[in-house]
Amino acid sequence: MIYEQKQIITVLGKQIRAGESCELTFGVANLHTSSSVDVPVIVERSKKPGPVILFTAGIHGDEVNGVEIVRQIIAKGINKPKCGTVICMPVINVFGFVHLVREFPDGRDLNRVFPGSRKGSLASRVAYKLTKEVLPDVDFVLDFHTGGSKRFNAPQLRLIKNSPELEALAKVFNPPFILYSRNIKKTFRNACTRLGKPMLLFEGGKSFHIDSQVTNTGVNGAKRVLKHFNMLASKFKTSNPTKNPVFIDKSRWQRASFSGMFKPVAKINTYVKKGEVIGNITDPYGKFNHFVKASHTGYIINVNESPIVYQGDALFHITVKLKD
Template identity: 70%
Template sequence: MTQVNNNGLTIFGETVAPGESKEVNFDVANLHTSTPVNIPVIIERSKKPGPTLLFTAGIHGDEVNGVEIVRQLISKGINKPKCGTIICMPVINIFGFINLKREFPDGRDLNRVFPGSPSGSLAGRVAHKLINEIIPHVDMIIDFHTGGSGRFNAPQLRYTRENKELNNLAKAFGAPFVLYSKNLSKSFRTTCYKLGKPLLLFEGGKSFHIDDAVTNSGVNGSKRLLKHLGMLQSTFKVSKPKRDTVFINDSKWQRAKYSGMFKASIPIGSFVLKGDVLGNITDPYGKFNYAVKASNNGYIINVNESPIVYQGDALFHISTKLKG
């Protein structure tokens, strides 16, 4: 982590001095009604120099659990650093959040258009502003996401395998799981990686849903990380994780062999043995009942909570190889 100089920080034309708090407007665009839409950027600076951390959520407008985590960091004052600077952007895709949709009004997934363009699509323009106006000022990013399409993710961090810096930060965060995953083309994470900005991606819960356990995992992990960096105010207590983080090298989706009504019977985060019953697929008429059994030993890190599934639908995300 770099130690920033004790001077003014200028974002979107607004200068924030050491020891100051300020909310800056990220001017996105107007609605079709000519109503202006701004993304609030909450900046808290200590008088003491230190790293600059960025907490982001809502890149997908339907992932409200991540928004809730960053909201709590702000409302509880956790974002007021002992040293350095903390920047919070609870809702990046404000259009999707307003309309309860994952994508932007132009139909694009913001997380597939980075680094964006100043003259491209609406999503591309927002991506370009974020990368060029905010990211140059930060040393590290925590980006909060949730599962989609009724799929509930166990709280987990994602980043590329064998990244020693992120491994150390992930251990400090203390999420139940770390899932090593490749950087996706044109994603926020990939772009930050290319710029040399370490990013921990947090996944937990599902879209259109706020889950207390997932929220607590995100908030408590953030506090542990801030304490690790010497940025957490001494007034906040830090709890130890209930168990050590499980690092997952490889995993796979177990898919439905039949269409029908589906109900999982295994709690998220459980360790299962090959052959254990994970749930059942039935028909509406009481004539068919198929037990979904684990294809291998592993941890269940995602469960499909949809009551109706079709043949080939992803039901469970299960680890296949743990880090030795």
């Protein structure tokens, strides 16, 4: 894959020449106290030609593990390429991040309002600014997310089907699992796809939590992708994967048959067989103990870590069909 060197790229209205580095401010609105809320956007450009890669996280304010991955990419200097350009946005939804909540102050999910509107809601304006002022010169996007509250996701990449370029890059990243997932309307991923900007979406861990294994998977995957484009500085090394990723066509949630205190037994990433005991639900009084058995055979890619569950709650996300 060959990319033309863009001698000048424009990010947030600033022209940046090859070989230049800068920290820009992604600002949309102040807090209600009139205090400014500015999101740093770190741009590192090499003099040598190469692609423009964008690393993003924090579209949901409570997904701190993704923020930690991009933070480490910056702190370790991984974002300083030997060719091409790396743009890092560690926290897009800074309003949610300040309060550790998923949504914007207007109650909207930023990942459901793309490509946004210049005169719309606050979330919509942020989506618009990102789409119009950051994405135009980008060639490839890696967006880091985290599982929902109390639901721990195995490290995984999500991509659309029938995209050989994305499949190849997903294999380079080498997470434990690669899920085929359709684009949802008005998401950041869908907006990037429509603009011809290939995106890999990373999921791992759970909200309000930083997990070192998930973080390492994200950082190491980013390094492998940069090395693939010959962008990774020679001082950084990448580990050779010991296992190939598992491609997943379909998966299904197994839900609680009873309400009570929940304790998972099966670990994340493990392969379970139908009928195998994977957890149990009890009452607080020691009178009831229900063994949760796997409804079907597959890999466990998400575990509910809440100690209390109600009938119908999702307990385990288990693969149904692997890629042939």
